[in-house]
Amino acid sequence: MVLNDPAFYRDRYPHYAALRAKAPVLPVPFGGSEAGAVVVTGHQEAREALAGAALSKDTTAYFADKESDRELHPAIARNLLTTDPPEHTRLRRLVTRAFTTATVQRLRPAIEALARKLTADWAPGREVDLIEGLAAPLPVTVICELLGVPEADRDAIGVWSAELFVTGDHTRIDAASHALAAYMAGLIAAKRSRPDGALISGLIAARDGVDAPLDEHELLSLAILLLVAGHETTTAAIGNGVLALLRHPGAWQALLADRGRVPAAVDELLRYDAPVSIATWRWAPAATVLGGQPVPAGRPVFVCPGAANRDPARFPDPDRLDLDRPDAAAHLSFGHGVHRCLGAPLAHAELEITLRVLLERFPGMRLAGPAEELTWRHSRLFRGLTALPVLP
Numbered sequence: 119m120v121l122n123d124p125a126f127y128r129d130r131y132p133h134y135a136a137l138r139a140k141a142p143v144l145p146v147p148f149g150g151s152e153a154g155a156v157v158v159t160g161h162q163e164a165r166e167a168l169a170g171a172a173l174s175k176d177t178t179a180y181f182a183d184k185e186s187d188r189e190l191h192p193a194i195a196r197n198l199l200t201t202d203p204p205e206h207t208r209l210r211r212l213v214t215r216a217f218t219t220a221t222v223q224r225l226r227p228a229i230e231a232l233a234r235k236l237t238a239d240w241a242p243g244r245e246v247d248l249i250e251g252l253a254a255p256l257p258v259t260v261i262c263e264l265l266g267v268p269e270a271d272r273d274a275i276g277v278w279s280a281e282l283f284v285t286g287d288h289t290r291i292d293a294a295s296h297a298l299a300a301y302m303a304g305l306i307a308a309k310r311s312r313p314d315g316a317l318i319s320g321l322i323a324a325r326d327g328v329d330a331p332l333d334e335h336e337l338l339s340l341a342i343l344l345l346v347a348g349h350e351t352t353t354a355a356i357g358n359g360v361l362a363l364l365r366h367p368g369a370w371q372a373l374l375a376d377r378g379r380v381p382a383a384v385d386e387l388l389r390y391d392a393p394v395s396i397a398t399w400r401w402a403p404a405a406t407v408l409g410g411q412p413v414p415a416g417r418p419v420f421v422c423p424g425a426a427n428r429d430p431a432r433f434p435d436p437d438r439l440d441l442d443r444p445d446a447a448a449h450l451s452f453g454h455g456v457h458r459c460l461g462a463p464l465a466h467a468e469l470e471i472t473l474r475v476l477l478e479r480f481p482g483m484r485l486a487g488p489a490e491e492l493t494w495r496h497s498r499l500f501r502g503l504t505a506l507p508v509l510p
């Protein structure tokens with residue numbers, strides 16, 4: 119299966135195109151089982167799969183009758199992203215109440231100050247790794263600011279998050295899940311006695327309010343999900359976005375000439391190289407039909423925003439980066455339907471502000487080496503660079 123092939127992770131797009139040419143909803147062998155999985159690479163079909171109620175995100179139910187030696191902390195195994203309505207609806211309503219557009223607006227000056235601080239000692243012509251120096255620390259700091267995680271603890275958060283999402287090693291992932299859960303339980307206890315204006319205190323207020331709508335486990339799992347969901351995704355988005363611009367000097371020049379185009383450019387960059395290339399686990403609890411293709415009961419379904427965003431039936435000349443594309447925002451990089459990314463406005467703001475600061479401070483920035491030699495993370499979910507050496 120293509121998902122096990124290292125060449126897939128270097129450049130997914132020809133592989134996605136080949137899968138889509140066979141069928142936009144395609145049964146494939148998976149996990150050593152004859153039954154396999156279904157891969158969705160068409161835009162229309164991906165929207166249908168993400169929006170419809172036919173597929174479940176309930177991993178607990180899927181794995182209930184399967185053997186596993188995993189010891190993932192339950193607050194990480196079960197969260198907003200692994201529940202279906204109506205449970206999902208209740209949790210999501212609570213967190214959207216605490217995490218509003220005004221929250222994002224308030225964070226904008228802090229994001230800009232941070233982007234400036236992280237690049238303060240970059241000098242024209244002196245090579246730096248844009249991932250290590252900017253794309254990785256910026257989102258983790260912003261999300262910690264949002265949640266109210268003390269500054270002294272932020273390095274540890276970065277390490278646990280990398281263990282969880284970068285290593286791919288089950289023992290390390292399970293250990294990090296327990297360490298992070300223990301840390302977060304302690305932080306929640308501390309915030310309960312000394313509330314601040316940040317999001318964890320907002321969630322505690324929802325938990326401890328008159329109608330007590332969140333149980334302690336849900337509170338813990340929401341806080342952890344927010345912490346990790348906003349981190350690796352945004353790191354990959356900044357890296358992929360900057361790389362795309364540096365590989366297309368005309369696009370970089372166009373933004374230099376008119377910074378007002380940056381917000382729309384962010385959508386085209388997200389379409390062009392989706393950070394979440396294959397969406398999180400879904401499966402069919404009962405036999406269903408997707409894009410006209412039968413999906414048998416019990417089958418995992420991999421919906422690929424990275425492929426849907428390059429579907430020529432939706433985006434003409436899809437492999438071309440085109441900042442003038444009128445409908446770039448129809449990309450599926452933030453998902454679609456009830457699980458659509460809760461942090462999309464924050465992620466959009468982080469990308470926009472980072473690009474503005476880079477354009478202003480380093481107008482002559484270029485890649486430090488050939489793009490073909492860059493290395494990509496070996497992750498089914500994420501498409502992100504391990505490093506991005508640039509000459510500012």
Ligand code: HEM
Pocket residue numbers: 198199200210261343344347348349351352355393394397398399423450451452453454456457458459460461462464465466
């Ligand atoms: C460019 C950066 C980001 C990308 C590309 C991204 C992408 C996504 C995608 C594709 C999903 C849906 C997954 C699925 O249905 O399988 C999702 C869900 C989610 N995202 Fe993001 N995300 C980003 C940043 C953030 C940030 C900054 C936060 C938090 C502050 C965040 C919080 C969440 C949460 C909580 C969910 C689950 C929503 C639910 O299940 O109802 N994301 N994200």
